[in-house]
Amino acid sequence: MKIEAWIFGLTTIFLVLVSPAYWFITDAGTQCGQENCADWTGTSALVMTTLLCAMMTLYLGFHAKRMDARPEDRKDGEIADGAGELGFFPPYSWWPLWCAAALGVIVFAVAVLAWWLVIIGFVLGALAVPGWIYEYYRGEYAH
Incomplete structure (x- = not known):
């Protein structure tokens, strides 16, 4: 480096x-x-x-x-x-899309001052972030 x-x-x-x-x-x-x-x-x-x-x-x-x-x-x-293994590269994931969508809802809600929409964005984010964090603990790519 x-x-x-x-x-x-x-x-x-x-x-x-x-x-x-x-x-x-x-x-x-x-x-x-x-x-x-x-x-x-x-x-x-x-x-x-x-x-x-x-x-x-x-x-x-x-x-x-x-x-x-x-x-x-x-x-x-x-x-x-x-030469050799360079590291672990994860396969495709849909969770970053849902995290970005939740953040987009929150930012849009703050921009138009729709505070009820902020709550919906936080709920969506509360579902998407753990999904992204724990995606390797279940399913096809579980450790």
Whole structure:
């Protein structure tokens, strides 16, 4: 995961340079005729993106030091070193669809201020989330 940490690190450095430049450029452009002309939305979005990239850099760098090097991280790694089982990949599932539908009902209800519909969305979510969590404890793919 070293290369991923480097990619996020370089992105963080770029954003550290761009964020104050963006703030200065939008704040210095006071020719719009208003007293406070800064674009706080874009500046805060860039600052939050900088912080998120820094967080990912620290996380990936921390774990890259603690785990064995993957074949793609080693300079002498061969393609054949990565052969074998890569992990468990679940088959198709309908539960994410129902979870998304329940969340969609809740968001729609909040948008149109239909609080009774929020309750229906939470009930649907209370049925869909456990179904998604426990789908491997019953049926064809039970553990």
